[in-house]
Amino acid sequence: MTDQQAAGSPDQLREQVEQTRHELGQTVQALADKTDIKARAQQKAAELRGQAASKAGEFKTRAAQDAALLQERLPGPVKDRAAQAAGQARAAAVQAGRIWQEKAPASLQRTAAQSVRLARANRTVLLVVAAGVTLVWLARHRKKG
Template sequence: MTQPPHDEPTAQSPEELREQVEQTRHELGETVEALAAKTDVKTRAKQKAADVKQRVGAKAGELKAKAADATAQVQDKLPDPVKDKASQAAGLARTKAARAGHLLQDKAPEPLRHKAAQTARLARDNRTALLAAAAGVVAVLWLVGRRRKG
């Protein structure tokens, strides 16, 4: 027989020996599971991708909130005539876009119609960012117009 390690007490009875064997099996099972998890590259890659996706989603939410705040600040600072002009321009753009959309649906090939529908969905999904960009353009145009008059 082999000698037991010096740091582990020897079993005094068959029952103690069974408990030690069971404990050793349990520890060995946990070790094997840990090693198997480390070697499962596919699962680890999926977990990493899920983590990255979650972080990107959180960052996108933060950026949308910042864009909404920036839009509100810009809109608060704009004079009413500029706001009215921007509103009219947006209404006109929507009308023209609707007309173009109907024309596109009637005459465009299917791949182009599909791409246009994707772009429209993307614009709807990112409305806040688009509005912030439009407000920024309007503010810049307003400032340029003021400097030329002055």
Template sequence: MTQPPHDEPTASSPEELREQVEQTREELGQTVEALAAKTDVRARAQEKAAEVRQQAVIKAGELKAKAAETTSRLQDKLPDPVKDKAAQAAGQARAKAVQAGHLLQEKAPEPVRQRAAQGAQAARDNRTLLLAAAAGAALVWLACRRTKG
């Protein structure tokens, strides 16, 4: 038989020996579970993907808040005629989008319609970001227009 390791005391009774065996079994079971978890590549990949998704959601929220703040600051700085033109352009863009949506529903095949619906939902979900981008584009356009004239 093998001798016990030098750092482990030998059991003095059968009951102690049973306890040592049970403790060793538990430790071995925990070790096997830890090794199995490390080798389960699919589960680890799913955990990492969930972590990355959560980080993306947090970052998107931060960016959305920052875009809303920037849009608000930019809109406050715009003169009233520019605000009116931006509102008018936004209204015209909405009307064109609705018109294009109706045309798309009439003429497009089903997979294209589904993709368009997904895109529209994404636009609705990120309305603030889109408005900030539109305001930024309007400011760039106005700045370019002023430098030309």
């Protein structure tokens, strides 16, 4: 058997070289992907955003279910008092807003306006957190009572 027969035909050698090049290319790309910190961070951030959105949706659904259950269990007089208190709170908020406009410095009003815009932009997260805090408070209050 000659050296050329042992190594294979020229076509087989070319095919082996192409396969080896392909594998080497994949290995180099895998190493490049591992060293690309920015891309990995962006990928992880996107993954975490997806998880956070999923959890927020779960919390929102749970909060809505709990709120509906709580509404069903509240007696009529309590609902009436809550509605009355809400009306009084709205009236007090309007009055506080008037006083704020008259007496607060302009720089403080601008800062507060920016905070309001930020809160409105992240309304879902704030509502989920508020609902969670409320549910925890209710659970602890029930255990004590």
